[in-house]
Amino acid sequence: MLHFSRWKTLLIWLVAFAAIVVAAPNLLTEAQRASLPGWLRHDRVTLGLDLQGGSHIVLKVERSDIVKDRLEELVGNVRNALRGAGIRYTGLTGNDQTVTVRITDPAETQKAVDLLKPLTAAGGHSGPEVGLQQAGEGQLSLQISDAGITADVASAQTRSLDIVGRRIAGFGYTDFLVRPDGADRIVVQVLGSIDAERLKNLLNQPAKLSFHLIDESMSGQEALNGRWPVTSEVLYSLDDPPVPYLVDRTAFVTGANMVDIQPVVDPQTQDTSIAYRLDAGGKERLAEMTGQNIGKHLAIVFDDQVMSAPVIEAAITSGEGRISANFSDDGVRDLAVMLRAGALPATLTSVEERSVSPAFGAESIFSGLVAGIVAVVLVAALMIALYRILGVIAVVSLIFNLIFIVAGLSLAGATLTLPGIAGIVLIVGMAVDSNVLIYERIREEERTAHSFGEAVGRGFSRAFATIVDANVTIFIAAVILFYLGSESIRGFAVTLAVGILTTLLTAFTLTRSIVAVWVRKRHPRHLPKSLLTHLFEHANIRFMGIRRYVFTASAIISLIAMVAFASLGLHLGIDFTGGSLIEVTAKQGNADIADLSSRLNDLNLGDVRVEPAGGGANARIRIASQGGGENAEQSAATLVRGELEEDYDFRRVEVVGPAISGELTMMATLGVLAALAAILVYIWIRFEWQFAVGAIIATLHDVIIMLGLFVLSGIEFNLTSIAAVLTIVGYSLNDTVVVYDRMRENLKRYRKMPLPILIDASINQTLSRTVLTAATTLLALLALFLFGGEVIRSFTFAMLFGVALGTFSSIYIAAPVLIVFRLRPDAPDGEESNKTDAGVRSGTVV
Structure with a gap:
């Protein structure tokens, strides 16, 4: 029976109210949060770099x-x-x-x-x-x-x-x-x-400043042409062209001796210099060395380059002075900052840079909010059309689920990224999947229960194990994704994992309590009906009748995908190949793609591609790996910045060196393998070995065809693509678990039924759940694809394709494998078999 005590109901709503209180500060400004009472927590979700801008x-x-x-x-x-x-x-x-x-x-x-x-x-x-x-x-x-x-x-x-x-x-x-x-x-x-x-x-420069004496036993050029004393070394000046100096190796004053460093401007010449004051030790050594070497040259060395070489005209006893440098005003100020901070x-x-302008971050936030609102509206409309008042309850639970997610992220101090917003939008579709599973189970239990209240209670109880099994697979994928190393992907993993936990919480506490009140107050006799209610009620599709044809076709498609993968390869993004990706916006008018290509090709950076990027004023520049190490990649991006900064604003810059790209490739590979292994071990534990093998084959089928999609479509394969593949693996197994769970029930009930017939019956019984859960997820992903922005469009496209593929494989790949591995030898045709066959096909539970 469905029963909730008043205390349990009160506790559930107190938790919901607490979640609202914790999540509410995210809607307030800094000033409004400051005015809140001290006892109230001011936790809020931190916006990631890709949403508020930065480097x-x-x-x-x-x-x-x-x-x-x-x-x-x-x-x-x-x-x-x-x-x-x-x-x-x-x-x-x-x-x-x-x-x-x-x-x-x-x-x-x-x-x-x-x-x-x-x-x-x-x-x-x-x-x-x-x-x-x-x-x-x-x-x-x-x-x-x-x-x-x-x-x-x-x-x-x-x-x-x-x-x-x-x-x-x-x-x-x-x-x-x-x-x-x-x-x-x-x-x-x-x-x-x-x-x-x-x-x-x-940050790159060591900023080691030191005072030396010039070795005047020979000139710098003479030292280069012959041999110089081992106590000296040849250093070059900052001039263009650089001048060689023979400098004594011993430093008698260093930057550590400088206690007061300020950039100053000469009011007459407007030249900038660094004014310094030395500590007692530095002051004493400077006075001693300059007093003993009047008429000689002092060398002020900065990072193994001679900044200046003035003549010592008298002993410097004040411990104060100025260093003239051929730097810009900003350069002198930066030098002062480095010297004050100390030498590295x-x-x-x-080795890696990912920079985003605040304007680009604001656009991403707006796109994510629009996608989320559209997803909620579409999913809500479908649920209300399907289940009427229970659909409204599902929407209320969905809203509280989103509040729980925000509250959980706020308490954890989590960082919300653009892929993280995508994860929340995805949860919008996946959260109501639990409601669909529960409601459809209630519809089945109505046929044998003595009362509608009993059917509701049994529906919630018997759907629990299926929902947990289905969501564990996606949770495992989210945990693996968290350890892939990318900040944005971690944001997606965190929101996905938190969303799964809050979905289970709301489905079996909040939703159940509201449904219990509805049943107690209104005394309904059956589920609300709608035009779509009985769409799959009498489904009797012979899926296994064409299994050989579908299996063959899938094998051919998989073979084509593998051949394409081996011969053409993936269009790898800079995450895995190294290089630079730069998005720019024209300061005036539209971006001139041809002019950009011409100007960048003159820089001799190798393979440079320029393409439009969502709007006439925007362009995306891709620079292939320079092959000269980390500094080469940074130099390429610096050249592009210098060439375009007068005419374009930089919206987004990503530079990945070879060391990082190699590690990301290894991490991605290990992450996919680890996720597959963990998920399949879980399936193996929860089901018979034939089910685990079927899940393995269906998963490999999905991964191979997903990779084929990336190859044949030319979509860039990057870290977000890995996230899409792993999420689809979890989602596909989610659907497979629902079908397998029903097969396991029917195997216990109908011990002599031929396996193909039992599988057909199980799929038909869960077909409404399979189709409707896919529909809600696809609606959320469609909203994300249309309104989520360019950055995650390839991710959402892959997810759209993957959800449909996962639904197909759970029926036509995972199920037929059970026949191939003889999960149960076919029972002989007989009266009992015919009776059970008829019972299952009619949808009754005996």
Whole structure:
């Protein structure tokens, strides 16, 4: 019986009211939320970068810089140690991770070994950081271990986190996130309207500033033509063309000694420079070195380039000065920010960038809201047309389901992305699937129940296991998607997973309580009828009668898809190939596609494609991978920005380097395999092995044909495509589970019925559910396809095709496989078999 106590009903509505209270702040402005009482939670969903604009940049600590610094440090330590002990040596060089030196007097070799052993001490690692080896004729080599370098990289990453945060804050941004990623990367996300190119320049440079003396024993050019002292090095100036200088390696003042750094403008010449003040230690060393070297040149070195080389006219005792630089006004201000924040321990290379303008984000929000509203209206109209008052109850539950989703995301502090909005719209269609399953089960139970109330209670109870089984498959796909690494895909996965949980909650608490009140107050005798009510009630389609033909046709289509995949391949997006995708909007008039193509081809960037992008003023530029590493990809995007910035605004910029694209490819492959394995293990546990095999074959069929669709249609295959494939796998198995669940019931009831007839009967009995659940999901996806915007259009197109494909495969692929693997040997024709056959075909339950 369907019964809800008053306390249980009150608890359900208290939870619903609490959800409204938690979700409501998302509709308020900042000022309105500030005026709320202190005891009320002010949680709200955080809009992702693709909805409010900003930049997502992944920086990688350059291991080569760490190796170089360690090598120079080790060479210097060896030199100082041997010189301090008066041991003569020759050939002191550093290469890769090895320092070699030859002791001139072989008799002093052991003394040198004992002297250098302290340099091999482990720095908190399990083994020595530096290995010391001795060869013949006084030859010694010190090898820096990979473990030591790896530890230094990790240390550099940790130190860089704080410095990067200070630089971004110094740049004037307040809404940003800096976090470590893996062993050598840093993820930076800055929200709002920003200059992404300037931000990258600010974060990439180590900004190591130091004061040296010019080695005037020879000119820089003479040093290049011959040999220069080992205590000096040749550095180039910032001029164009650059001038070589022979600079003493020893720095007596560094950026760490600067305690006050400000950009200043000369009121007469309008030239900009950096004014600095030194701490006590720096002031003392500067005064000492300049006093001892009057008439010589001072070298101010910035990131291994000579910024300026003034003559020392007198001792600098004030500890204050100015550094003139051939920088723009913005460049000088950025330099001041970098120097105040501190020098990075190594260069940070941009390996990935995803930037979105606030205007583009606002368009995405509007498109998502329109798609959501249209989806709700379409699904509501269909449910009310099908179930009248119960359809209204389903719509009320759907609205509360959406409120629960927003409340859950708010409490979790989740980030809502554009694919996340797509996930919510998809839930609009999938949420009422549970209502359809329940209502259609109630319709069946009416035939044998003693009262309508009993039929409603049995309908809810017996639909529970089917709904849970069906939604677990999609939940597993959502969990796998969460670990694929992309921020936007994670947003989709989170909303999908939360939506599934809230759907189960509302279906068996809120919906059930409302239906219980309706039954108790109105005392209905049957489900409300409509024109569509009995559309599939007496369906008696012989699906298995043509199974061989359909199976053959599907096999041929799958073979064509595999051949096309092997010969033509997928049109992979930059997520998997690397490269750049840039969307621009003309500042005046429409985008000139031909002119854009001509201008970009002159940049010699290889394969560049320009195409319209939703509106005459917009254009989309695709630049193939440059094949020259991470810096090459960034340089290509920088060239495009420089070429087009006067005539176009940049709506969206995505740059993916080869390291990231390779990892995304591996993650996507492993993600698909992991999702398939997890889902099929669940099916194997819940059903007999033949059902699991049928689900495997049907799933492979869907995946192969989906890939064929991408190949033959030329739709770009990217991370959102992976999300579409995994979601379709879950949805297809959702439908398959509904059919399998009914087959399992009928196998227990009709033990002698021939399997093909039993399968036909089971499919016909669940046909209304199969068709109607697909219809509601397709309506939501259609709204998303028409109004959701260009960014997710390929995703929704794939989903539309996939839902239809999944519905087909659950009938014509998953079911016939059970016959092939002889789930049950055919019972002999006889009176009992004929009776049961007739009973099932008429739709009765015996």
